[in-house]
Amino acid sequence: GQQVMQIPQYQHVQEGEDFTTYCNSSTTLSNIQWYKQRPGGHPVFLIQLVKSGEVKKQKRLTFQFGEAKKNSSLHITATQTTDVGTYFCAGPASSGYALNFGKGTSLLVTP
């Protein structure tokens, strides 16, 4: 079935540095979603991208959907300790029903 792959698996940054995580799919996606999971918490929806080449911003977070709708990225500018957590991308399975998650990128921010 369709899988979404994420890199890197881990990222450790100093507070104030930028951070980027990438998501790639072997098939074209109708949409891609991003979630954040704080340590000990559950995944929380951040955003959904639908259009080819779409770029959306949420304060210091910038989300992009590739032109071919096979890849996506999340960029955080000037990280803060509150950004700590694991960031997951998720896309529809080939069936169109199931929502498949990548393995996530764990972000650690040290002050």
Place this chain on the structure above:
Amino acid sequence: EAEVAQSPRYKITEKSQAVAFWCDPISGHATLYWYRQILGQGPELLVQFQDESVVDDSQLPKDRFSAERLKGVDSTLKIQPAELGDSAMYLCASSLRAANTEAFFGQGTRLTVV
């Protein structure tokens, strides 16, 4: 704010015993997912319901796992018999319209099999 309710939050069981988890999705959400998350990994879909019907259970170990959503509202996931490798977080999520809308997750049930 509406939430997905799950119980219990924590469960410790001995291997070979039966265990069950309950989930009550957000009212009006037709789609309900059960995911398993092993520490350090992403959620892995076990089963997905659309109303009361199973639409994807391809990753559900059917020899020991079962799931139902009889009235298309709340759902139960059962494991019998539990194995040591089943220790994980079991997350329930719901959404309005399957994979094209955001999923809302419950707090999860942390299962430890000893």
